[in-house]
Amino acid sequence: MAAPQISSLDLQKKELRRQMTERRDATARDTEAALLLRLRNVIEAHSASVIGAVWPLPGEIDLRPLCFQLVEAGRRIGLPETTPKGNPLIFREWKEGVPMCEGRFGTSYPDGPVVIPDLVLVPFLAFDRAGYRLGYGGGYYDRTLAQLKVPAIGYGFSTQEMEALPAGPYDIPLSVIVTEKETIETGFHNSKG
Ligand SMILES: Nc1nc2c(c(=O)[nH]1)N(C=O)[C@@H](CNc1ccc(C(=O)N[C@@H](CCC(=O)O)C(=O)O)cc1)CN2
Numbered sequence: 001m002a003a004p005q006i007s008s009l010d011l012q013k014k015e016l017r018r019q020m021t022e023r024r025d026a027t028a029r030d031t032e033a034a035l036l037l038r039l040r041n042v043i044e045a046h047s048a049s050v051i052g053a054v055w056p057l058p059g060e061i062d063l064r065p066l067c068f069q070l071v072e073a074g075r076r077i078g079l080p081e082t083t084p085k086g087n088p089l090i091f092r093e094w095k096e097g098v099p100m101c102e103g104r105f106g107t108s109y110p111d112g113p114v115v116i117p118d119l120v121l122v123p124f125l126a127f128d129r130a131g132y133r134l135g136y137g138g139g140y141y142d143r144t145l146a147q148l149k150v151p152a153i154g155y156g157f158s159t160q161e162m163e164a165l166p167a168g169p170y171d172i173p174l175s176v177i178v179t180e181k182e183t184i185e186t187g188f189h190n191s192k193g
Pocket residue numbers: 054055056057060080081082089105107123124135136137138139140141
């Protein structure tokens with residue numbers, strides 16, 4: 001197999017990942033509840049029935065309280081199974097009490113049926129106001145959003161904002177970005193057709 005090509009853009013993103021992980025980990029957590037409330041309001045304004053969320057990795061914002069609330073309110077939750085690199089994520093239905101399985105890179109996914117989300121909540125290490133994000137570098141969300149064509153709502157702390165992130169040809173912008181301070185509409189719609 002040929003070695004994967006690593007571009008200067010990939011190297012630039014790698015260094016940014018290091019800096020922005022440090023910055024995220026230095027951010028005070030006392031605004032997390034305010035962020036989740038804001039996120040819930042944005043979701044309630046959408047009619048989506050299956051919401052793609054994530055089970056937190058260390059240092060990440062914890063969406064679990066929101067997942068409980070959304071199921072209570074009659075929405076369904078899908079959590080991603082981390083597939084082999086180069087593939088889109090697969091979402092599996094989560095409900096309270098469903099056993100979690102160990103996945104790749106320390107991620108966890110529910111032992112439930114595959115579901116197709118019609119709205120996806122997307123974590124990031126950094127974002128800019130155009131809707132570009134920096135993730136962990138798997139390219140998973142870009143591949144997933146290219147396939148699903150549903151709105152992507154990014155969430156993170158305001159400290160994770162950057163003036164402009166380097167964007168590559170595969171980067172799909174977020175439609176909405178929610179921080180503890182504001183809800184940013186980027187004007188980008190990742191819709192079908
Ligand atoms: N909680 C949570 N779940 C998630 C994501 C996320 O950002 N947060 N993902 C968002 O996409 C997907 C998982 N993506 C990931 C991609 C890379 C690595 C990772 O640890 N990469 C290694 C390098 C691996 C390599 O050698 O290639 C590393 O950073 O050390 C982790 C998760 C799906 N599930």
